[in-house]
Amino acid sequence: MELQEKIKPVLNGSAETMLQSFYARAQYSKNKRHKFYDAKAVELVEKIDYDFTAATNDSLMGYGVIARTLVFDELVKAFIDENPTCTVVNIACGLDTRFYRMDNGQITWYNVDLPETIEVR
DSSP states (O other), rough: OOOOOOOOOOOOHHHHHHHHHHHHHHHHHHHHTTTTOOOOHHHHHHTTTOOHHHHHHOHHHHHHHHHHHHHHHHHHHHHHHHSSEEEEEEETOTTTHHHHHHHOOSSEEEEEEEEHHHHOO
């Protein structure tokens, strides 16, 4: 069995928040009563070498991430259902993985953010 080296992101300040949001979605997805499953977040959290203690200790931020994800997923899905060949531009995408949950095989999706964020993506 080959061991893969973990990804060590180099971030500071507000850019670290995107890792905490990402982690919150991964943890929520492991809950048996989840209303969305973020397979990509679950997969990638296992590959990232990062101390997620701050995210674990900040449950209020985690609940906010989950609430926002539920609302945005519903809105984006409704838009894609009505416009199945649309183009989506996800501005300030961070480590958002919504495309993997929304892709209908026909949409065009652009993730846009600061260069250091795109480098981590």
